[in-house]
Structures are given as structure tokens and as C-alpha cells.
Amino acid sequence: MAESTHSNCKSLLGSLSDYVDGDLSEELCREIEKHIAECEDCRIVVNTTRKTIDLVHVSNLSQTDLPEEVRDRLFKRLNLAAYLKPLPK
Amino acid sequence: MTETTNQADISLDALCAGDRAEFARLVDAYSAPIYRLGLRMLGNEQDAEDVLQNTFLSALTHLVNFEGRSSVLTWLYRIAVNEALMVIRRAKPEVNIDDTEAADENEDFSPSQFVDWGALPEDLLLSVEGKQALDRAIQNLPENLRMVFLLRDIQELSIKDTAEATGLTESNVKVRLLRARLSLREQLSAYYGERINQEKKNG
Structure with missing residues (x-):
């Protein structure tokens, strides 16, 4: 990491999650932006962290459906078989 | 959230009054995210299904204690997290999952x-x-x-x-x-x- 700003790199790391989530005050955002304009390593870390989270969101990893047979067994186990409605196609 | 079912669609009053049809709707609304969490935490379908079943069995038993401080889904996640941790502790007693810092x-x-x-x-x-x-x-x-x-x-x-x-x-x-x-x-x-x-x- 760049010599002159090295001491800022560690403190940036602590705010990284809040920064990429947009949960940081404007003042702190400006400080980070100033730092990453001068420190290439930190700029890469910020950009690739943001990209990593973007990829997680757009990869639809949360979209796995519940298999139908798992749903059937769950309803039986809960004595809810009478309420098992066909899934919408 | 990817779930299309709105939290407000489920009536807590009906659930607490023991309305089975309403509980079935709760299961259909939230079983997929609970199953996915189990699958990714435990890495196999059988354990994920056990966590799913135990989560809703436990919810059925403890509904009367649900205070509504968090959403129903968050409450279900909490039960599922505990169920998943139990499976992990059994399978890998050497893993320290309870550490704070x-x-x-x-x-x-x-x-x-x-x-x-x-x-x-x-x-x-x-x-x-x-x-x-x-x-x-x-x-x-x-x-x-x-x-x-x-x-x-x-x-x-x-x-x-x-x-x-x-x-x-x-x-x-x-x-x-x-x-x-x-x-x-x-x-x-x-x-x-x-x-x-x-x-x-x-x-």
C-alpha cells in the first residue's frame, strides 16, 4: 500500500462494509474517497469488494425453490396435509 | 426480499388462535428461505430438510410465546439458526461457532x-x-x-x-x-x- 497514506488503509478497512452499503456519513465518505484517490491498493479493495457484493446479489443465489417432495413431507410432518394446495405453475 | 408474500398477509391473531389454514400459509410463505439457509449452512439436503421441519415444528409449539418484537420471518430465522447450529455442533464438535470475538x-x-x-x-x-x-x-x-x-x-x-x-x-x-x-x-x-x-x- 502507498507509503504516505499507509496508516489510513487499516482504518478504511474498518469502514469498508458501511461504505459500500451506503451507511457512512458524508464526511467519512469524502475521507475515504480522498484516500482511495491516492492509494491504488485501497481503491482496488473497495472496487472489488463492491463488485463481490454486487455479484452475490445479481447471481440470484437466494432463488433456489423448495423441492416439491420436501414441501409435501413438511406438510405431512406438521399434520397439515389437508391444507396442501397445488403449487402455482 | 425475494419472497413475494407480504408479511402483512399472515394474520398473527389467526396463527395464535390455532388457525391451521393460516399456519399452512405461513409455511408456504417462508419455507423456501428457511430451507435455503439450511442448505447453505449445512451443505446437504437431508440436514437442510431436518432443519426446515424442526423449525416449523418448533414455531408451532412456541407461537404463543411470539411477542411480535421482530417480524415472523426473523423469528423463524432465529429458530432455524439454532437448529442449524445444533447440527453443526453434533457433526463438528471441534468447531467453535459460539465465539464472540x-x-x-x-x-x-x-x-x-x-x-x-x-x-x-x-x-x-x-x-x-x-x-x-x-x-x-x-x-x-x-x-x-x-x-x-x-x-x-x-x-x-x-x-x-x-x-x-x-x-x-x-x-x-x-x-x-x-x-x-x-x-x-x-x-x-x-x-x-x-x-x-x-x-x-x-x-
Whole structure:
């Protein structure tokens, strides 16, 4: 990491999650932006962290459906078989 | 949230009054995210199904104690998290999943990979191989980080709800989330760094 700003790199790391989530005050955002304009390593870390989270969101990893047979067994186990409605196609 | 069923559609009063049809609607609304959480935490379908069944059995028994301080889904996550942790403790008693800070205090989470792969084309990053690399990286996360990451970045709970679901403090959730994200970034940087090098070699 760049010599002159090295001491800022560690403190940036602590705010990284809040920064990429947009949960940081404007003042702190400006400080980070100033730092990453001068420190290439930190700029890469910020950009690739943001990209990593973007990829997680757009990869639809949360979209796995519940298999139908798992749903059937769950309803039986809960004595809810009478309420098992066909899934919408 | 990816769930289309609105929380407000489920009547808590009906649930607490023992309305079976309403409970069936609750199960249909929330069984998929609970199952997915179990699958990603435990890595196999049988354990995930056990967690799913035990979560709703427990919910059925404890509905009367539900105070409505959190949403029903967050409350279900909390039960599911405990069920999943029980499975992990049984399977891997040596893994410390209950540590607050101390156990990983000495681990170094400082970045060591500085490859700027963020500008690679989307169709490469979102290719089947790219998604597999991401999947592997998530499965490589230690359980205590993975749990927080799944709830926050995949199920998209707020920090507050993630804390509620895991029984951790909000600051502890933030520490784990940061470590999880840094670890994923590190792993993806190594993966894409390798790909970039290969392409350079191949001209």
C-alpha cells in the first residue's frame, strides 16, 4: 500500500462494509474517497469488494425453490396435509 | 426480499388462535428461505430438510410465546439458526461457532490480493464458472461468518434483524460481515487473478 497514506488503509478497512452499503456519513465518505484517490491498493479493495457484493446479489443465489417432495413431507410432518394446495405453475 | 408474500398477509391473531389454514400459509410463505439457509449452512439436503421441519415444528409449539418484537420471518430465522447450529455442533464438535470475538482475533483479514478484476466483463463474471467460483468461496467461509453473510447479503436482512436472528450484537454482526466479505473478495481475487494471468500467457 502507498507509503504516505499507509496508516489510513487499516482504518478504511474498518469502514469498508458501511461504505459500500451506503451507511457512512458524508464526511467519512469524502475521507475515504480522498484516500482511495491516492492509494491504488485501497481503491482496488473497495472496487472489488463492491463488485463481490454486487455479484452475490445479481447471481440470484437466494432463488433456489423448495423441492416439491420436501414441501409435501413438511406438510405431512406438521399434520397439515389437508391444507396442501397445488403449487402455482 | 425475494419472497413475494407480504408479511402483512399472515394474520398473527389467526396463527395464535390455532388457525391451521393460516399456519399452512405461513409455511408456504417462508419455507423456501428457511430451507435455503439450511442448505447453505449445512451443505446437504437431508440436514437442510431436518432443519426446515424442526423449525416449523418448533414455531408451532412456541407461537404463543411470539411477542411480535421482530417480524415472523426473523423469528423463524432465529429458530432455524439454532437448529442449524445444533447440527453443526453434533457433526463438528471441534468447531467453535459460539465465539464472540476472541477466537478469531488473531486471524489476519487484511487484503493480500490486489488484482483489479472488477472491470472484467459481466458475462464472464456471471458465467456458470463464475457463479461456481462464487459458490465455492461462500462454502469455504467458516460457519460463524457464513451464517451472518447468508442472512445479511443473501437473504438481505438488515443488520438489526441479522443480529436478532443470530443472537449476536449488531457490532459483532458487522465485524463478521466485514470478515466474510473480505474473505470472499480475497478468494475471488485469487480466482480471477489466475484467469487474467492465463489470458496474458495465451496472448
